[in-house]
Amino acid sequence: MINHNGEILDIDAVPFRADFRPTMYGDALFETIKYNGVKLINWEDHYFRAMASMRILRMEIPMEWSPEYLEEQVMETLRAAHLEANAARIRITLYRNGEGKYTPATTAEMGYFIMAEALPDADFELNKDGLSIDIYKDHEVPKSMLSNLKTTNSLLYSLAGIFARDNELDDVLLVNADKHVVEATASNVFMFANGKLITPPLETGALRGVMRKHILRNAKEWELEIEEKGFSPFDLQRADEVFLTNSITGIQWVANYRKKTYGNTMTKEIVDKLNASV
CATH class of the missing domain: 3.20.10.10 (D-amino Acid Aminotransferase, subunit A, domain 2)
Incomplete structure (x- = not known):
């Protein structure tokens, strides 16, 4: 399952255009976050790094993208994947979309994808073999x-x-x-x-x-x-x-x-x- 702008979809049902900016120009950033079955580890650090990166990339930050909003969207994704009680790897991709070539149109909008997959351990485990x-x-x-x-x-x-x-x-x-x-x-x-x-x-x-x-x-x-x-x-x-x-x-x-x-x-x-x- 994948969360696309607040809508939970099967990953094969995600709508893509041929001129999708993240595909055409790599116009996106992402965060990978560990969920330990209880909380998102270092969530504030991830959130504020993403927001700072968006500013550097001259992306307009939607007003509704508060830490609480995006965290709840992550939890919705975990629940949809039946992973809310398990350790999981979260990937949040924040992208700029809209018309334009290398230079995006002034009407470019921001969007996001959230994906989750199970992890074997809630704690951080040191690798047995170096x-x-x-x-x-x-x-x-x-x-x-x-x-x-x-x-x-x-x-x-x-x-x-x-x-x-x-x-x-x-x-x-x-x-x-x-x-x-x-x-x-x-x-x-x-x-x-x-x-x-x-x-x-x-x-x-x-x-x-x-x-x-x-x-x-x-x-x-x-x-x-x-x-x-x-x-x-x-x-x-x-x-x-x-x-x-x-x-x-x-x-x-x-x-x-x-x-x-x-x-x-x-x-x-x-x-x-x-x-x-x-």
């Missing part, structure tokens, strides 16, 4: 404010994912023009080095991730020394631990980067603190 990763070098992440946004312009991440699959890797890290590590295909990246937790700053082109923000916000309470600082692939060779974060999986630890192997002692502690904080 990830095997490498660097993706074919294309670079632009050092731009647009790179901080979660838009449907995802070709770079699709190509990186194909590279990872073809090379039998679990994920890859993307770099920018400075050859600094930026992020993974669907996650922000953190590394432990010399007793400090380090993550690339937004200026590198990293996504403004909600789970990234949650960890930064709670670092002091969790007694973590943390720094937003650019680092190179070579720096990964000297790290003690590396992990990836996003709103659905929470935290996933990395076991191998090329010939380098990592542990997960500190990462396990952070996962426990994460679950206690949400």
